[in-house]
Amino acid sequence: MYNQMSPVRTTSDLEEASSAPDNGLTSSQNRWGLLFVSPFFLLFAIFGLFPMVFSFILSFSDWNGRGAINFIGLDNINLLLQDRVFWQSMLNGIIIFLLYTPVQIILSLGLAVLLNSKRVRGFRLFRTIIFMPYITNMVAAGFVFQLLMNPRNGLFNQILAVLAISPVPWLDTPFTARISLVILVLWAWIGYHMVIMLAGLQTIPQDLNEAATVDGANSVQIFSSITIPLMRPVILFSLVLSTIGSFNLFTELVSLFPSTRGSGPLNSTITPGLYIFNQGFGNFRFGYASAVAFVYFIIVFLIMVVERRYFGREDT
Amino acid sequence: MSKLIKALLIGIMVLLLGSVVLAQDALSGTITLWGWSYDSMEKTGLIDAFKAKYPNVNVETVVYPAGDTYKNLQLACSAGQGAPDVVQLENSHLAGFVALDGCLADLTDHVKPILGDFNAYKWLDAERDGHYYAVPWDSGPVVLYYRQDIFEKAGLPTDSESVSKLVATWDDYLGVCKTIKEKTGHNCFANGRTTNDARLYEIMLWQQGLGYYNHDGQVTVDSPENVATLEKLAEFWSAGVTSEAQPWTDPWYAELGGAGDDTVTSLVEASWMGVFLKTWIAVDIPGKWGVAYMPAFAKGQTRAANDGGSTLAIPAESDNKDAAWAFINFMLASPENQITQFAFNDFLPALETTYTNAIFKEPDPFFGGQTPRSIYLDVAKHIPAATVYGPNYSLMNGHVATAIQRFASGELSAQAALTEAAETIRRETGLK
Numbered sequence: 001m002y003n004q005m006s007p008v009r010t011t012s013d014l015e016e017a018s019s020a021p022d023n024g025l026t027s028s029q030n031r032w033g034l035l036f037v038s039p040f041f042l043l044f045a046i047f048g049l050f051p052m053v054f055s056f057i058l059s060f061s062d063w064n065g066r067g068a069i070n071f072i073g074l075d076n077i078n079l080l081l082q083d084r085v086f087w088q089s090m091l092n093g094i095i096i097f098l099l100y101t102p103v104q105i106i107l108s109l110g111l112a113v114l115l116n117s118k119r120v121r122g123f124r125l126f127r128t129i130i131f132m133p134y135i136t137n138m139v140a141a142g143f144v145f146q147l148l149m150n151p152r153n154g155l156f157n158q159i160l161a162v163l164a165i166s167p168v169p170w171l172d173t174p175f176t177a178r179i180s181l182v183i184l185v186l187w188a189w190i191g192y193h194m195v196i197m198l199a200g201l202q203t204i205p206q207d208l209n210e211a212a213t214v215d216g217a218n219s220v221q222i223f224s225s226i227t228i229p230l231m232r233p234v235i236l237f238s239l240v241l242s243t244i245g246s247f248n249l250f251t252e253l254v255s256l257f258p259s260t261r262g263s264g265p266l267n268s269t270i271t272p273g274l275y276i277f278n279q280g281f282g283n284f285r286f287g288y289a290s291a292v293a294f295v296y297f298i299i300v301f302l303i304m305v306v307e308r309r310y311f312g313r314e315d316t
Numbered sequence: 317m318s319k320l321i322k323a324l325l326i327g328i329m330v331l332l333l334g335s336v337v338l339a340q341d342a343l344s345g346t347i348t349l350w351g352w353s354y355d356s357m358e359k360t361g362l363i364d365a366f367k368a369k370y371p372n373v374n375v376e377t378v379v380y381p382a383g384d385t386y387k388n389l390q391l392a393c394s395a396g397q398g399a400p401d402v403v404q405l406e407n408s409h410l411a412g413f414v415a416l417d418g419c420l421a422d423l424t425d426h427v428k429p430i431l432g433d434f435n436a437y438k439w440l441d442a443e444r445d446g447h448y449y450a451v452p453w454d455s456g457p458v459v460l461y462y463r464q465d466i467f468e469k470a471g472l473p474t475d476s477e478s479v480s481k482l483v484a485t486w487d488d489y490l491g492v493c494k495t496i497k498e499k500t501g502h503n504c505f506a507n508g509r510t511t512n513d514a515r516l517y518e519i520m521l522w523q524q525g526l527g528y529y530n531h532d533g534q535v536t537v538d539s540p541e542n543v544a545t546l547e548k549l550a551e552f553w554s555a556g557v558t559s560e561a562q563p564w565t566d567p568w569y570a571e572l573g574g575a576g577d578d579t580v581t582s583l584v585e586a587s588w589m590g591v592f593l594k595t596w597i598a599v600d601i602p603g604k605w606g607v608a609y610m611p612a613f614a615k616g617q618t619r620a621a622n623d624g625g626s627t628l629a630i631p632a633e634s635d636n637k638d639a640a641w642a643f644i645n646f647m648l649a650s651p652e653n654q655i656t657q658f659a660f661n662d663f664l665p666a667l668e669t670t671y672t673n674a675i676f677k678e679p680d681p682f683f684g685g686q687t688p689r690s691i692y693l694d695v696a697k698h699i700p701a702a703t704v705y706g707p708n709y710s711l712m713n714g715h716v717a718t719a720i721q722r723f724a725s726g727e728l729s730a731q732a733a734l735t736e737a738a739e740t741i742r743r744e745t746g747l748k
Contacts, residue, residue, distance in 0.1 A: 065394040067417040079744060085718070150567050151560070152578065172510050172560055257511070259562040261714075265510035266721045281387050283711040284412060285744075286394075 059291035064284040076291035086292055088267050089275045090299065092178075093247035096271070100182040101242045105235060108190050112197035113227070127198070131191035138188065142255025145184050146171070171256060174268030181269050184252055189245070193238050200234030201227070236311045240304055247300055248273035272296040343639045344372035350385050351404025353453075353626060356657035357647060365653075366646050373639045382406060386413075392631065393419035399631035401640040407625045408705045408713075410450055411441040415707035420449040421630040426641055427451060430649050435666045437701045442627060450629035451648050452666035456586030457695035458519050458621040460489075461593065463502075464606045464684055466581045470499040476686050479608040480619075486520070486548055489611040493557040493581070502581045504557040506571055507549070509724035511562045514717040515623065518704045519584060520545050522621035524613050527703030528712040528741070534748045536703075537716060538731070538738035545613070546720065546730045553724060573598035584610050586623035587692040591662040594682040602681065607688035609695070620698035625666065664692045671697070708745050715740050 025033065059076060061069045080086055111130060115123055133141065148155045149170035157167040170180045204227065212222050228235075249271045253262035256269075261278065263270040270278075272292065280289035354377045357363050363375050378400065380388060386409055392399035393416055405413060413419050427448040431439065438452035460483060464474040472492065473479060483489045493504035507516055521527055521542065530536050552558050559580055561568040571580045572593065583589065593605055609619045628648060630640045647653055654665040655673050676689045706712075719737035722728045728736070742748065 064416060065390055066419050082743065084740070147566050150565075152567055152570070169560065171562065171565075172508065174510070257562070258564050259508070259511050259513045260717065263714075263718075266725060266727075267718055278714070281390060282714075283708070284390065284416065285711075288744075 055290040055293060058287050059294050061287040062285070063287045065280075065286050069287075072287070076288050077295070079288065080291055080295060083292075085267055085270065086272070086275060089270045089272045090247075090296070092267075092269060093271050096178060096181065096185075096249065096269075097243060097246035099178060100185050100246070101239065103182075104186055104190060104193055104242060105238060107186070108193035108238065109197050109231070109235070111190070111194045112201055113223070115194075116198060116201045127195070130194055133188050133190070134192040136188070138251040139255050141188060142184065142252060145180070145187075145256060149180050172265055174264070174266050177257070177264045177268050181249070181252060181256060181264075184256060185246075185249065188252070189242075193241075196238055197231070197234060200231050204230050232311060236307065239307055239311060243303060243307065244300065247271055247296070250274050250277065343370045343642055345636045345639060346374040346376055347401040347634075347636050347639050347643055349375065349377045349402045349404075349643075350380055350389065350400040351402075351626075351628075352379060352381055352385065353404060353661075353663070354379070356660045356663070360656050360660045362647060362653055362656060366643060369646070370639065370642060373642070375643070382409075389413065389419075389631065390416075392633070397633065399633045401630060401634040401636050402643055403629055403631060404453070405450060405627050405629055407438065407441045407456075407622075407627060408709050410627055410629070411444075411705055411707045412709065413629070414442065414444045414449045418632050421632045421634065421637055422447050422449060423451065423630065423641070424448045426645070433649065433667055433669050435668060435696055435699060437622060437699050438625065438627070438666045440701055440703075441705050442629075450627035451644050453626040453628055453648055454588070454663035455666045455696045455699070456588060456622045456624040457664060457692045457699060458523070458584060458586050458610050458623050459590075459688070459691055459695060460582060460584055460608045460610045461589065462582040462606050462608060463579070463604055465604050466496060466500055466502050466579075467606075470496045472496070474606065476606055476608050476691070479606065483608060483611050485615055486611045486613060490551055490555060490557075493552065494555055496581050497555075497557045500581075501577060502579060503559040503571075504552065505559070505580050505582050505584065506561040506563065506568055507552065507558040508560045508562050509553060510721050511560075512717055512720045512724060513563060514713055514720055515563070516584060517546060517549055517716070517720060518713075519610075519621045519623055520549060520613065522623070522702040522704050523610065523618050523700065525618075525700040525702050527706070528709075528716065529703050529706060529747060531703070535738050535742050535745075537712065537719075537741055538735040543731050543734055546723065546734065548613070550724070550730065569597050573600060575601055586625075587662070587664050587688075587695075588624060590683075590688055590692075594662075594680075603684045605683055606686055607683055607691055609691065618698060618700055620695040620700070622699045622702070626663075662689075664689075664696055666696075668697070708741070708747075711744060712741055 058069070060073060061071050062075070063069045114120055115126055120126065149157075151157060151167055151169045151172065154170070156170065160166070160168060168176055170176050208226055208230075209222055212226060217225070249269075250262070250273050253264065253269055253271065253274055256262075257264045260267075261282070262274050276289045276293050276296070279285045279292060354363075357366075358377065363377075367373065367375060385404060389399065389403055389405075390413075393413075424447045430451075431448075434452045435455050438455065439448065442448050442450040442452070460479070462479055462483075467474045467479065472495070473482060483492055489504075496502055496504065505516075524541065524545070526536065526539075526541055526545070528535065528537050536542060559571060561571050571578065572583065573579075590605075590607065598605060610621065612619045628644045630637055630644070634640055647657075648667065651667060651670045651673070654667045654670050655675060657663070658665055658670070659675060671693055676693050677687055678689065679685045679687050680689070715737040716734070719728075719733035723730050723733040727733075
């Protein structure tokens with residue numbers, strides 16, 4: 001953009017324009033501005049950029065966390081291609097994502113719409129109750145869910161017994177272990193996503209709904225033709241968070257499946273996030289863990305590009 | 317002139333005197349301890365006794381659970397700063413840290429004179445190329461814990477000696493398990509198939525002096541002996557005498573400490589488990605558990621194995637190594653002080669010079685008046701040197717546990733599952 005402030009340029013205007021970026025600030029103001037934003041960049045350089053670069057370098061080594069870094073070329077990638085557990089962890093991420101994300105988005109959007117409607121009383125109370133699990137300590141929650149899912153006399157199986165359904169070995173088979181995990185994740189994260197949806201709903205101008213009502217639209221039509229399209233960016237945001245979240249599950253796993261260090265029965269619940277941690281801090285394979293982290297990053301990045309393409313169209 | 321010389325002389329004398337005084341009290345400053353078992357030193361007054369002996373040394377305990385201790389030590393060793401002066405390491409994780417070049421201080425000169433005083437097998441993980449990096453604290457002699465009341469209900473003998481004779485081998489044990497299941501309906505022990513952590517399997521390997529690798533550094537995960545051991549364990553699953561409870565979760569505790577019909581009859585585990593039973597897991601059913609020798613793999617073979625057990629080490633960057641060593645020496649190499657700790661928490665000392673103490677013959681009311689400590693003691697003396705733990709233990713245990721789960725859920729045969737695990741371990745560790 002060029003200076004459009006005044007049609008007649010004075011010499012001082014020209015001097016100003018040549019000596020500083022044309023943002024209406026003097027160079028000394030710019031320096032102050034840089035100073036004010038520098039904490040972020042400094043912290044990012046130390047805690048974000050440096051680890052990323054270092055980890056990238058490590059991914060070509062077999063470093064164990066101590067001593068000289070010995071480079072081994074692409075051996076880590078070769079190992080990774082043959083690594084059953086890593087590919088299992090990627091598959092687990094996808095399965096867990098597919099199991100809970102649709103339910104989560106529908107439930108959190110539904111709850112948000114209910115709470116947003118004027119018919120519901122006690123908006124703040126319900127919002128707090130539904131949000132509460134998110135701020136509950138996950139280790140404690142995991143322990144309580146272990147008790148609830150106790151195959152012998154846990155509450156879940158006792159309820160099933162009342163309904164004359166035979167007991168479910170919640171945490172002991174690959175399939176039920178994933179279902180149990182999904183139940184815990186839904187319980188813990190619905191409130192968080194609901195609040196995001198609620199914030200999104202409150203940005204939808206009320207006059208659109210009123211205009212539609214005047215035109216004779218019923219509430220289902222309003223929901224599907226106004227609410228959903230306008231909520232698309234918010235839903236995308238929730239979806240992206242869930243994608244990253246399901247590949248990075250950690251505390252939930254370690255607290256539900258202590259005997260397998262979070263891997264679950266037959267490695268059915270281990271996620272890439274947990275796998276990277278186990279390789280680095282459990283097995284001291286920091287080089288390999290870094291290589292896994294980069295391959296994993298690229299895969300998740302591609303998944304999110306696809307999500308953006310299908311859910312984040314700018315035209316809506 | 318002469319005044320100046322005098323002043324100089326006095327100055328030199330003061331300096332000399334000062335250094336003599338310093339030498340007498342050479343140990344000073346603060347030593348920081350990381351770990352989770354220092355209760356036995358704090359609550360028994362041993363730390364105060366140590367401070368009384370070394371008045372210029374201050375001791376600061378930082379309690380971390382095992383996992384956090386390892387993670388923080390790993391970070392401190394990588395960063396080259398932030399390590400404590402003394403750190404608690406379990407034998408299962410010790411060799412991993414010994415293998416991290418320059419992470420732990422070389423204690424060889426200190427340790428050499430007291431080498432013979434400790435259980436020999438405990439040094440295996442502390443040693444690398446003839447150098448020693450840690451001092452054994454407690455041992456984990458494995459025994460058979462059994463429910464006396466359930467044995468009685470099944471018409472079996474209940475005293476320690478008879479049960480030891482009855483359960484002489486794993487085959488005998490299986491027979492006893494079947495009898496009890498038939499007559500009382502109780503499961504024999506918990507050993508989840510899909511959530512197996514390989515712990516009992518490792519105990520069975522240990523008693524035979526086997527492990528995951530041999531002394532030439534070759535991976536033995538798929539050796540005929542290892543496969544046969546896993547198949548022996550599988551006989552218990554197929555006989556339907558095991559429960560599926562995940563260890564260290566609520567159902568598992570309930571099976572060990574509950575009073576109902578669905579409790580388990582026995583447990584093959586190390587002596588520290590007796591402490592856990594007594595103090596929290598089975599605190600409601602005193603007098604019901606008993607202690608006998610674990611079964612031998614085959615008639616006449618060893619009835620001793622190890623599970624767990626800790627050591628103390630000094631990180632290389634500690635700037636107070638002398639005081640740290642004085643601390644370790646005071647706590648672990650002194651029979652009196654080890655016995656003081658043993659009386660507090662029942663963790664069996666690895667220090668064999670304590671074994672003549674009368675405390676080992678004292679009856680324990682929780683175990684119905686039996687003398688379990690005398691059995692722990694006898695087992696500890698006979699634990700073979702096995703290669704279960706080692707620098708790659710965490711990785712090997714992970715792959716073997718998965719192999720056991722795959723075999724137990726019928727996906728693969730024992731041979732196929734262990735072969736695949738062995739190949740993966742060879743590929744990932746570079747061992748042969």
